[in-house]
Amino acid sequence: MAEENEVEKTFKELGLRDELVEACENLGWKTPSKIQAEVIPHALEGKDMIGLAQTGSGKTGAFALPILQALLEIAENQRTVPAFFACVLSPTRELAIQIAEQFEALGSGISLKCVVLVGGIDMMQQTLALAKRPHIVVATPGRLMDHLTNTKGFSLGTLRYLVLDEADRLLNEEFEKSLDEILNVIPQARKTYLFSATMTKKVRKLERACLKNPVKIEASSKYSTVDTLKQQYRFVPAKYKECYLVYILTEMPGFSTMVFTRTCDATRLLALLLRNLGQRAIPISGQMNQSKRLGALNKFKAGECNILICTDVASRGLDIPSVDMVINYDIPTNSKDYIHRVGRTARAGRSGGAISLVNQYELEWFLQIEKLIGKKLPEFPAEEDEVLLLLEQVTEAKRISITTIKESGGNKRRRGDGDNDDNIERSLGINNNKKNNNKKQQFNKKRK
Known part of the structure; x- marks a missing residue:
């Protein structure tokens, strides 16, 4: 009961x-959300923090508000507010940009200056922004290290706060070297906030290395999905997968939907296929340059396109309040990624839906997801005869899409195995005609 009362406190309290x-x-x-209600009082007391929380829990506010309060208090006592007061490290460009937007929104009344340092954007443009001596730096580790090494006059010598967001991902091999270098050049006398979905061995090691007597807040003790999320699955033959996707999207016209695929190629092909059928779809993947990724995200946020076809580059941290539905076109091989994907909807108390299309080759992965979340999902109702009425249209739209990609030369394989239809179809997972009846029977037995 004490926890419930704490959650019910106001921001003022x-x-x-x-x-x-x-x-x-x-x-x-x-x-306040649960993580905000539990983190903010300790953070205001000047404690280092470790926050473990599920996606969509409001953790950006949990670390941004105490930092802004500290800035306000310094501004009252001094004529100038120190530049480079806080640094937030993020594993993805999109999440970094979103964190900066939230800082700016919360600090709009106090003339807060914030800079984003991420790859894919001109270094000189960022150097000019750093010259204006912003209060908050939000960065990916590699690009921050580039500036610390190469930008004259830039250092984090005045840093008072360091935030490691999505720390479990920041400790991947691609970031580890940059992160170590950053920790070696920033002041030891600082407050450190570490937020992570999971408490891995690497996160514990980082805790011991750079936090001092931290308060640990666990807003979610296990992997879970929110109660306002309606989750379903549909067992489909691989060769009809795109038909089922089109059927679901047709049944829910106008819904704001994120469709997750396994490969970058599949995002492009599915987006073209859907657009050829009159749907407002747009792709986003790690193969796109930063301006195109941001453009796609902004079009989706603004409602110009209501279907975002994406890889797991969009599965963490993005807060797009209007997402009604998440569709797992490809089941993630890592069951924990399912939590992050479906966390794009049903955020901050809102409702939402998630449908997973499971073919005969993805059964084990789906069973692992059900085991992780501790529940068996109901099946999405659909009559196959009705779904297959779309087959001719979908097949033609797919043919046109493949032709478009071939003509643009945008789907060549690095391994030199050509640009034929089989390769393109394989990237979408639709070039498979094996029977799946036995697999479905096995699947149902295992779920009982």
């Missing part, structure tokens, strides 16, 4: 100043 309470109200934050 957590100890936040009136300017920040007003900023929360302007963003439509009526009451």
